[in-house]
Amino acid sequence: MSSVPQFRFRRVRLVAEPPVHRPAVPTARAIVDCGVYVDGRRLPGRFTPAAAMAEVRSRGTGFVWLGLFEPDAHQMGEIAEIFDLHALAVEDAVHGRQRPKLERYDDTLVTVMRTVAYVEHDMHSVSEIVETGDIMVFTGPDFVVAVRHGAHSALADVRHRLEQDPARMALGPGAVLHAITDRIVDTYIVVAQAVEYDVESVEEELFTPRSRLPIESIYQLKREIVELRRAVSPLALPLQALTRPESPLSMEIRRYLRDVADHHAGVSERINDLDESLTALVGAAVAKIAIQQNADMRRISAVLAILAVPTMIAGIYGMNFDHMPELHQRWGYPAVLITMAVLCSGLVVAFRRVKWL
Structure with missing residues (x-):
């Protein structure tokens, strides 16, 4: 037969602290x-x-x-x-x-x-x-x-x-x-x-x-x-x-x-x-x-659109396939860079015309 622990409760006597008597200001x-x-x-x-x-x-x-x-x-x-x-x-x-x-x-x-x-x-x-x-x-x-x-x-x-x-x-x-x-x-x-x-x-x-x-x-x-x-x-x-x-x-x-x-x-x-x-x-x-935020969003969207062009081209030519156009040509790399620059410049001109930049 297991013993049940016994809990003892003690009564706590609360004593109110006497009020602090501060001297009255004249x-x-x-x-x-x-x-x-x-x-x-x-x-x-x-x-x-x-x-x-x-x-x-x-x-x-x-x-x-x-x-x-x-x-x-x-x-x-x-x-x-x-x-x-x-x-x-x-x-x-x-x-x-x-x-x-x-x-x-x-x-x-x-x-x-x-x-x-x-x-x-x-x-x-x-x-x-x-x-x-x-x-x-x-x-x-x-x-x-x-x-x-x-x-x-x-x-x-x-x-x-x-x-x-x-x-x-x-x-x-x-x-x-x-x-x-x-x-x-x-x-x-x-x-x-x-x-x-x-x-x-x-x-x-x-x-x-x-x-x-x-x-x-x-x-x-x-x-x-x-x-x-x-x-x-x-x-x-x-x-x-x-x-x-x-x-x-x-x-x-x-x-x-x-x-x-x-x-x-x-x-x-x-x-x-x-x-x-x-x-x-x-x-x-x-x-x-709100107008300033809309203008900022247009600028951000324009910058992202411009960056998307070189990102896409670099992503395509970064797939490392053997049979890709101009991959093994000596002028292929400069041609791709020039193409990126021309496309990005065209986008910059277009976005400035519509006042997105």
Whole structure:
């Protein structure tokens, strides 16, 4: 009777590793600038977000403009407590990469906009052309919190320009929202102009005889234009909502935003036209490649036909039969070479006439 091997099973006790507690990065690291504005002018001194908000509420007038750059969850949590921001909007501000939209939480407007930047590149290489980021703007009765993602979306010049115009700054947080929106739409126009120049350069080189523009570069430009359109076009609905009479913004700010909406509509149409033009260029590039391949195949076929003549003659006279014409003649070898040369030359002339060579 054979013995059956016995298997023993041991219970493995799984012990969860304790979470790694990393020290929290101070909120000040994410703050780009924090200013208090009363009657359109910035108060002197440096303020923390909590001190700035306390100053405004103690005065009963003015507003706080806070700029943040890529805050983490801990940093954004502290800001949310100070300005009473909704948790859902705070979560979007931490992760970024949101679709352009407009949401309202009680008295706070949350506007999400995508930012774009043009990257200098070589048309004969596949590289990134359009760089994208995003800005989320929290607009309340007495504060503006702008959260940026992307190194190219700086707002320092926007703040400086507004500080030079106290009359507009006195319009309140809505003026800041308009200035940021106007800056972003102006960037859309600049990037669209640069991409349009690239499309024109591709079109000119594509239709130049014997050009060697790689089709991968055209596909890369097509992909970047699609990304640009996805960043720009969705902003139309938030701009329309901001300019409606039921918007909490003042009538003067809505007038400014209507101008921004007109500019945005123009650049959106421009990008759509570029997309359609590049789609046509892709088709033209594919057709050009097909024509080049057909021309190459004709050349190869012509060369093979020319080489087939000496190959056939050499194959016949290489069969080593005793009774073959002119095999034992002294002039037979030169005669065969001359015949090969004449036939091949005739084929070359014939193929050049039909433009196969």
